[in-house]
Amino acid sequence: MFPFTFTKAADERAALEAGGRGGRYIAGGTTLVDLMRETVERPGAVVDINALPYRDITLTPRGLRMGALATMTEVAAHPGVAARFPAIAQALELSASAQLRNMATIGGNIMQRPRCLYFRDVTAACNRRRPGSGCPAVGGYNRAHAVLGASESCVATHPSDLAVALVALDAVVALRSSEGDRQVPIGAFFLRPGDTPDREHDLRPGELITAVEVPDAPHARTSGYLKVRDRQSYEFALASAAVALELSSGVVRAARVAVGGVATVPWRLPEVERMLVGNPVSPALFDAAAGHAADGARPLTGNAFKIELVKRTVARQLATVAGGGPV
Known part of the structure; x- marks a missing residue:
């Protein structure tokens, strides 16, 4: 583990300021903590955002809004979600152990990093960790890797089950930064590796995911x-x-x-x-x-x-x- 500073953001303004200075946001920590232990991720500053008011699960005639800090368990167990958006509830229930679902958040789930063995082995080359170092999975062990959307730079699959359901249901990711709010269709939020596999999401420095919204439809x-x-x-x-x-x-x-x-x-x-x-x-x-x-x-x-x-x-x-x- 490499040294880092840890702060708890008391409110949204503090979180955005810390993120704008290069801090990494943490909520449930079920992905980031693992990667830090393995030294795959080496942030200099970690900002706890659990105090922010992003835990709503709201159903209206227009659709579903899931706050970024709502847990996987909370969303999956919501009777309205199961009734109106069963693919979301089922994807969440199939995603991980009960213990992880109790901790992991909706925002964190869609921000998961690849499960590629080479990505998680810091002794191996990996273009996602070190751009230009190579992708040993292309000619190495690749049973679990991608057959669609890959490039010579990266063949790792996206790990999120929830994200697949959200893409099918035309979800939108709500984002906030010190410069204002924006919304990104979830299909555009995830970036194919191309020549820049280290860029995985359409997320700007210091930007927070506030919610994921899913439109109502038959x-x-x-x-x-x-x-x-x-x-x-x-x-x-x-x-x-x-x-x-x-x-x-x-x-x-x-x-x-x-x-x-x-x-x-x-x-x-x-x-x-x-x-x-x-x-x-x-x-x-x-x-x-x-x-x-x-x-x-x-x-x-x-x-x-x-x-x-x-x-x-x-x-x-x-x-x-x-x-x-x-x-």
Whole structure:
């Protein structure tokens, strides 16, 4: 552990001032503390923001607002969230152990760093830690890595389950800095690695996440999240799918589909959605649409299996959400 200063921000102004001076924000600490222990993260200053008033979970006719400091447990257990946005509740419940969900916050969840072994091993090269040092996962151990959205600079997958559901449901991230407020669609909040894998989010220095907002929509009520992993508890996804469908008289009127565990960011599937809309639900439709779930995939030496896996994951979840598949 490297030396650092630790302060507790008494209010929002103090937090923004400290962040503007280069302090790293901490709430539940379930990610940052681990990375500091491993010396992957070496902040000179850590700012506790738990005193800030960002813990609301508000449901209105317009949608859902989750304060950035609301815990995963609180949001997942909220009856209104489970009823109106089931994909969010399910993604949270499948995300981690109960102990971690009790501590981890919504803002912290979407700010998770990659679970790549090379990223977390400070003796290894890693372009996310040291830009220009290389990506040993490209030709090394890469079974859990991305087949979509990768670059020569980085092939690490995004670890958040919640983020996949949020991308499928067109969520917006509310941000605040000393210069004012702004809102970023969550699909644009996560940055693909390209040549700058060290830039993971559209988050400016000193900026705080205040909330995540999800618009109300008929398809949000008929939604769900499926996670496929090596074991059934406390494991990251090899492939996952968040599906939201608006159905009327057996026909798909609207569709939102996103996948995780296979891409460098939560990955929306517009071609799958296009194939679904306007067609009667059937196993054949779901299989045909899911056949496009891996369009553009570039497998590595150890993860070509993910191409078929993500197609089957999407097909299964489409059937489940539509009411004709496994629960």
